[in-house]
Amino acid sequence: MSNDTPAAVPHSSAWEDLLEVLWAPSAVFERTRTRGVGIYMLLLTGVFLVLVVATKSLLQPYMDANYDLQVIKMAEQGQKMPAEAVEQGRTFSGYFLLFSWSLTAIFSGVLGGLVTWLGAKVVGAALPLGRAVFVATLASVPRVLSLIATAAQGALVDASAVTSLFSASLGPARFVDPVKTNPGLMGVLASLDLFTLWNVLITAVGVSVVARVSRGAGWMASLVGLGITMLFALIPGVLS
Template identity: 35%
Template sequence: MTAPTAPTPERSALWEDFLEIFVKPSAVFERRKDAGFFVPLLIFLVLFLAIWFGLKGAFQPIMDAEISRGIAKAMAKNPQMTEEIASGMRAASEKFAVIGILVSLPVVVLLLGLTTWVAGKIVGAAVSLGAAMMIATYSYFPRILELLASGAQALLLPEEQLTGEASVKLGVARAFDPDTTSAVLMATLMRVDVFTLWVTFLIAVGLHVVGKIPMNKALLGGAIVWVIGALPKILPAMISG
């Protein structure tokens, strides 16, 4: 008697993955568990950046508010700072905002993949670094929906309500005033939103399917990723006070 063979994953066009990741993530991860991540990452970057540049004008009040808040904090810590220096900081911040997103976006996804790999090792998932990168890339696609949701709000809300990034978040941070709330608390609350939790859940699904671990362990892995992902914002906030 011959041993039964494992069922072959259903074949599907690559573009279908970018739709099914929102509704049937397990099927996507099963199909792509041995595939690379470069093409999906490239497609994600193209889509995200195209939408971001298209909505850049709508996001300008939010970026202006965040820059103004940062300059105000810097001036409060350094009373000798002149308006001329502050104006230079504002101009530099606006100039490098575009460069920042072009450089940081792929780096963030790759770091998310590395974090997913580390979390997978902790919870016993059998995932290679390449597989973890694939999981992270597909799991990040809800950020495109977040960008569209934020853009719609930026277009529809009165400009005086666009007081910063939190003002268009679909999460608890929206209810807090960034000017009076602790920076550490604000950085933490910014992680408690629909899309960040969605990304975290998809990572857990990926670890479950590709890493062949029970879902409870996979959810723990996702939680580890969530905590590590919060550190780049929380630690600077703690240091700056």
């Protein structure tokens, strides 16, 4: 009679998982393959909310520049706004961005989960939509660091040098003039920053571990998901 027993799954708290997924995603996904996504999404949303409230003044130059870019683009299309409307719009746009950043974990989990699920389908990986949402939620942790990096830059840079949200990007979008560049191309370039690529890496590992497929298949699924995201980023350029 065999004395073999199933290996015990290491216990970890949700906080430990959210931290460790940054440098050891394989181990995290292995021990959390059957856990629910709710607690992770809730904790991440809390983190984003606290960060947004605490760093609002540091994020302000990027919010203002992002709105100014929209005003410039509208003016180029013959839709010049009255001065009072510009100021009202600036306030609304700023609060909308803060709200969106606060819900990053939810948006990244649900929408990222959908494209991850589609990517897994393309490569033939058996990854249910619910587990794809789980993978995408944990893979969104680098976006916390992205927000911190943006706030840190807001504390150091000259506000007059900030031309858009892309000015904070740690990728090729940082070095391109957003006024002269097609919005779709800017969206694609923004998808190639450090934190997005970190997200892609974690997603690839997550698909591989959770769906029990090769690492290569995980990478293919993750890259297909990135490709789908880039296609959606191109839409504003096509419509403009």
